[in-house]
Amino acid sequence: xxxxxxxxxxxxxxxxxSENMEIELRRNELAQHFQCAPSQxxxxxxxxxxxxxxxxxxxxxxxxxxxxxxxxxxxxxxELLQAHYQRIGTSISTAEAARIIDNLKTEEIITPDExxxxxxxxxxxxVPLPLAMKDALCAGTLRSMxxxxxxxxx
Amino acid sequence: xxxxxxxxxxxxxxxxxSENMEIELRRNELAQHFQCAPSQxxxxxxxxxxxxxxxxxxxxxxxxxxxxxxxxxxxxxxELLQAHYQRIGTSISTAEAARIIDNLKTEEIITPDExxxxxxxxxxxxVPLPLAMKDALCAGTLRSMxxxxxxxxx
DNA sequence: TTCATTTAACTATCTTTGACCTTTATTATA
DNA sequence: TATAATAAAGGTCAAAGATAGTTAAATGAA
Numbered sequence: 001x002x003x004x005x006x007x008x009x010x011x012x013x014x015x016x017x018s019e020n021m022e023i024e025l026r027r028n029e030l031a032q033h034f035q036c037a038p039s040q041x042x043x044x045x046x047x048x049x050x051x052x053x054x055x056x057x058x059x060x061x062x063x064x065x066x067x068x069x070x071x072x073x074x075x076x077x078x079e080l081l082q083a084h085y086q087r088i089g090t091s092i093s094t095a096e097a098a099r100i101i102d103n104l105k106t107e108e109i110i111t112p113d114e115x116x117x118x119x120x121x122x123x124x125x126x127v128p129l130p131l132a133m134k135d136a137l138c139a140g141t142l143r144s145m146x147x148x149x150x151x152x153x154x
Numbered sequence: 155x156x157x158x159x160x161x162x163x164x165x166x167x168x169x170x171x172s173e174n175m176e177i178e179l180r181r182n183e184l185a186q187h188f189q190c191a192p193s194q195x196x197x198x199x200x201x202x203x204x205x206x207x208x209x210x211x212x213x214x215x216x217x218x219x220x221x222x223x224x225x226x227x228x229x230x231x232x233e234l235l236q237a238h239y240q241r242i243g244t245s246i247s248t249a250e251a252a253r254i255i256d257n258l259k260t261e262e263i264i265t266p267d268e269x270x271x272x273x274x275x276x277x278x279x280x281v282p283l284p285l286a287m288k289d290a291l292c293a294g295t296l297r298s299m300x301x302x303x304x305x306x307x308x
Numbered sequence: 309t310t311c312a313t314t315t316a317a318c319t320a321t322c323t324t325t326g327a328c329c330t331t332t333a334t335t336a337t338a
Numbered sequence: 339t340a341t342a343a344t345a346a347a348g349g350t351c352a353a354a355g356a357t358a359g360t361t362a363a364a365t366g367a368a
Contacts, residue, residue, distance in 0.1 A: 039360080043312095
C-alpha cells in the first residue's frame with residue numbers, strides 16, 4: 001500500500017506544476033481530504049519540502065491562517081543560492097559569511113546596498129556570546145536571508 | 155475567505171489616499187457597515203494603524219465622539235530613520251520590528267525585497283534564547299541594519 | 309530491529325465578540 | 339445658574355474561536 005505521506009507529497013507537487021511556483025493551502029482542509037491528523041501535513045512538509053529540496057514554506061496561524069509553499073526554480077541563480085545555503089549548514093563564522101555575501105554581490109544576485117544590509121545584520125552578533133553560539137546564530141541568520149532572496153520573483 | 159480585519163484595514167486605507175492625510179470616523183457606524191462588534195475596529199487600529207505603521211490615532215468619547223486617523227507626514231528620510239533608530243533602543247520584539255520595517259517599505263525607503271530580507275534576518279532569532287536576550291538581539295540587528303540604510307548614497 | 313510514519317495531546321498565535329467601564333454632551337431640575 | 343441625571347459615544351480586557359506548530363509515543367515497513 002502506498003504511503004500516506006507519499007500521496008500527500010504527490011498531491012502537493014501536482015498543484016505546484018509549471019504554472020504555479022507557489023500555492024497556498026489550509027492545513028486542516030488538506031488533512032481532512034486525506035483523512036489524517038493535521039500534523040501529518042507538517043511531517044510531509046518537514047521531510048519533503050525543505051529548502052534543501054528546493055522549497056520554501058511560509059505560514060500563518062489564527063483565523064485566516066494558511067501554509068504557503070514556494071518552489072524555487074532551478075536556474076543558475078537558484079543553484080548558487082542552494083549551494084550557499086547548504087554550505088552554511090548550522091554554523092559559520094562571520095568571515096565566511098562575508099565571503100558568501102560578497103559572492104552574491106559579485107554574481108549580481110543582490111545589489112551592493114543589499115550586501116551591506118546583510119553584513120549589517122550579521123555584525124551585531126559581536127555581542128558577548130560563546131563563539132559556537134555566535135556562529136550558529138550567524139548561520140541561522142544568513143540562511144534565513146538567503147531563503148528570502150530565493151523566494152523573490154525575478 | 156478574506157479576513158474581516160483585512161477588509162476593514164483596506165477600507166480605512168482607501169479613505170486615506172494621497173489627498174487625505176487625515177480622516178475621521180464613527181466607530182459604531184463603521185462597525186455597523188461591516189456588521190461586526192465595535193471593538194473589532196479597535197483591534198484593527200491597534201494591530202495595523204500604530205505609530206510604527208506611521209499613523210496616529212486621536213479620539214473622543216461621548217456625544218459627537220469620533221476616531222481620527224492621521225497618517226504621519228513622511229518626514230525626510232534621515233529624520234524617519236533617526237526616529238526609528240531611537241525608538242528601537244536596546245530591546246524590541248520581533249512584532250514591533252516588523253512594523254518598523256513595514257513602515258520603511260511604505261515610505262519607500264527600502265524596496266519590498268529589502269523589507270523581506272530584513273524580516274528574514276530577524277526571524278531565526280526565534281532560536282531558543284531567553285526572551286529578554288532575543289529582544290536585545292533583535293534590537294541590535296535592526297539598529298545595525300538601519301544604520302546601513304542611513305549610510306547609503308541616495 | 310531499526311528507521312520512517314502516523315497520531316494525539318499540548319502549545320502558540322491571530323481574530324472576533326461581548327460584557328463592562330469611562331468620557332463627554334445634553335437635558336432636566338432645584 | 340448650578341447641579342444632577344441621562345444619553346451617546348468610544349475604550350478595555352478577557353474569553354471564545356480559528357488556525358498552525360511541536361513533540362513524544364505508538365505503529366508500521368524494510
